[in-house]
Amino acid sequence: MADLSVNFAGIRAPNPFWLASAPPTNSGRQVHRAFEHGWGGAVWKTIGAPVLNISNRYGGLSLGGQRLVAINNVELISDRPLEVNLREIAEVKRMWPDRALIVSAMVDADPRAWREIVMQIEDTGADGIELNYGCPQGMSERGMGAAVGQVPEMCQLNTHWVTSVTRLPVIVKLTPNVTHITDPAHAALAGGAHALSLINTINSVMKVDLDTLLVTPSIGGQATHGGYAGPAVKPIALHMLSELMCDPTVRKSGVPICGMGGIQTWRDAAEFLLLGASALQVCTAAMHYGYRIIEDFVDGLSNWMDDKGFATLADVTGRSLPQMSSFGGLDLGYQAVARIDPDKCIQCDLCYVACNDTAHQCIDLYSPEGVKVNPGFDIHDGGKQVAQGRSTPVVREPDCVGCALCANVCPVDGCIEMVSVPSGRPSVTWNQLTATRPAVTQEWGAMEAYRAEAGIEIH
Amino acid sequence: MERSSPAVSEPEVYRFQEALPPLTAHEATVEANRCLYCYDAPCLQACPTHIDIPSFIRKISTGNLRGSGRVILEANFLGATCARVCPVQELCEGACVLGKDHQPIQIGRLQRYATDHIFDRGVQVFTPSPPTGRSVAVVGSGPAGISVSAELAKLGHRVTLFERRELGGGLSTYGIIGLREPVEVSLREVEAVQALGVEVRTGVELTDREGLDVLLSQYDAVFLGLGLGAVPALGIPGEEAVLDGLEVIEASKVEPWRLKVGPLALGQRVVVIGAGNTAIDAATVGRRHGAEVEMVYRRTENEMTAYRHEYEFALHEGVRFTFLTQPVGLKVEGGQVTGLRCVRMSLGVADASGRPRPEPVPGSEFVIGCDTVIAAIGQEKPALAVALGLSLENGYIRVDDGLQTSEPRVYAGGDCIRVRGSASTVMAVQDGKLAAASIHAALSASAVAAD
């Protein structure tokens, strides 16, 4: 059995799955119940300044019949009195000493306000503090949340106020609503952050109801932007995570990163780990299915680690990062082509139409007799037997640019493989090429000369 | 005609309602989203009317139900009937790529979902083109007749549809059991064709050559969608007491009380002779009436003409099958049937059809005790065709590729021309489309010539 325990900036937990600061961690009873289900930790729903929440506050996105591919919320931080939250945090921590209990906080940009809440948090016995510089709605208008996270100077200053007064590990939770995620990350590090977590929700307008024409969620006929989370945001979160993990300043600092944004299964979790996360947070998936999903998170991850021969999370964390590069570092000499396995092909012809309409017109259809044919049918024919005589798609490999569109649309796993083939071209990256021959970036003539020389044919 | 009777109580009527419930909105959405939206899709190719199945399913998945229904009805005016009666396993669903390793898309039920949306809301999908001044007479209001009428009306031709029976719809109304298609569905299709301006005259029968000549003098073209005839005679003693399977089915749909009293009354032990789809339907009606039902067939399971899924459906309904058994006469006592006399058969060498020829086993005669015998051994060929003086092919009306008969300006389609293969509604609909195309081409050509 793989060892799933974590030590994240000094915060210990039996497993890396923590509930994110959000509705699932809104009260002592809830967090207690979550721990009973096996969650390794929880980041308490953000506490701080007095707020009033609004009704209704969630919009859901459905895609292809699947509900809640993403959620969008116009919720604020906890609207329960601060004292109640602090008391319950203390109670839960007393009952669950082995679990990670982190308190998310957000107050006015004022050192006294921060100092006061930090002291109150320390008194609860919690394991760490997470600074919420992310909330994109409601709080930012009051100068908190994203208003801090989006301005590096503010981020650094606020973080400094906290780290200078507490002995607890301080995690800065970053907002994705910035142009360069590295800017606030650097600021947080400069402010003394012990760890980073990302992503908070993304600014969004969820949808418009086509029956009522109302923007959803409609709050008494009015609407506002809200924070976007759930499975649909995972690629964005993975990008920001890998960007930080590849950033020299962040690497040098050695601070761990807690990854979140769209984790719905242990598989998503494993991807975050492979790209450098050392702990994980989950919100929308728990809101969708309840706390019980933790069972498969732990079971699935540990089985996968056993299969792969990974003994500890440290073996997994960051393992796929060395592959991350920039476009300029990719090999221009590499060539892959699509190859269709005729035994797996179910003849839906989706690859055919995709390649012919929107890629490079290099898939042909062949009848069972081996004759190249065109799509179409005889209006006098009909019946099941037409399926038997159906043509099969075949890639004309010399013309395939290896865009992989077909492999992406094919509904059968492993039916279309992108196989690397010798390209006959020199192996060179764009950075190397442009360093040695700057003219290719400036003149099409020079570029064509290089292509002729390297034997690159474009059709 | 009296159409209702106190003899039929609610629960009994209920037993003849559609066997499959309609899909709920959620079920339809999930199922529609499962469709791959294949290109040049095999389901579309397998459909004899070539409904653009991927498109109509995609429209269901996007919530465009009106558009979905339109895609269906444009290719197949009887899409609502076909959604219920088509042997989808042999057609679209049988060809669905998802059937290769798991469940094909439930195309029939999705088609029903979309067409129900159109009919339940009374949506007018089509508008006729401006009148061409040309007129066509259509004889027979079955699927072939309705299909050709709709296509011609859409093109602006004036169409009069003649039907000898009281209700339009042909076998969709009178022959397809209510478990599969309620009468309302086929009647709505008759109304839809009327809404296109087609004049439907029921209770009018074409009986002879003279009648055809009258039609030819009044109309620019004539389409014959006559269907087939009654169940043929068995030629066995006691035949008078045998019930006609088609009549039994018909009664179950439009006058269920007739299966309780009078000459069509069903007893408690019913034997059905035959093993085609009609026989299975008649047997099902018997079961739903609470009778024990046994089907006798002279060959074996392997030679049965009923579709596999139909056979399984009958077994599921509790119908018993007795194979290698040939009826040779009825036992009638005091005017009441008491049994069916049969002989056992054995399979011999293959006959002309390639199926082994059944031969009686000497001295094997036995009696199956029963109080009702129903014959459902097919339908007689269109007798009228001879009287009309049309060329025949193996007893069916001979037509060319454009569905024109040996007589210029006279076209035919549907069961009455189905020389090869088993007849089905969807093929009759396609005939209607093909005939409409060639009638339109002929009328347009002659219109140009006349100008």
Ligand SMILES: Cc1cc2nc3c(=O)[nH]c(=O)nc-3n(C[C@H](O)[C@H](O)[C@H](O)COP(=O)(O)OP(=O)(O)OC[C@H]3O[C@@H](n4cnc5c(N)ncnc54)[C@H](O)[C@@H]3O)c2cc1C
């Ligand atoms: C019991 C039974 C069950 C069936 N089940 C199925 C099924 O599940 N699925 C399927 O696809 N197919 C089924 N079929 C076959 C299908 O019903 C036929 O193939 C289809 O109805 C043929 O259409 P049609 O228009 O050619 O003829 P019909 O539907 O037979 O219509 C012919 C019409 O013409 C009228 N007519 C005939 N002669 C004249 C005249 N001289 N003057 C005026 N009117 C006239 C008749 O009254 C009738 O209304 C079944 C058939 C039967 C008998």
Ligand SMILES: Cc1cc2nc3c(=O)[nH]c(=O)nc-3n(C[C@H](O)[C@H](O)[C@H](O)COP(=O)(O)O)c2cc1C
């Ligand atoms: C309804 C809702 C309320 C949230 N409230 C907070 C909050 O109070 N503090 C906070 O730091 N993040 C909050 N978040 C953001 C989540 O903690 C998390 O960063 C985000 O949802 C991404 O993770 P997910 O894709 O697993 O949901 C909230 C998210 C949702 C959906």
Ligand code: SF4
């Ligand atoms: S990889 Fe791109 S170009 Fe090659 S066959 Fe597939 S779709 Fe066409």
Ligand code: SF4
């Ligand atoms: S997309 Fe895949 S399954 Fe479909 S035809 Fe192409 S190779 Fe075959």
Ligand code: SF4
């Ligand atoms: S073959 Fe099946 S999956 Fe493909 S379009 Fe038709 S119904 Fe959809």
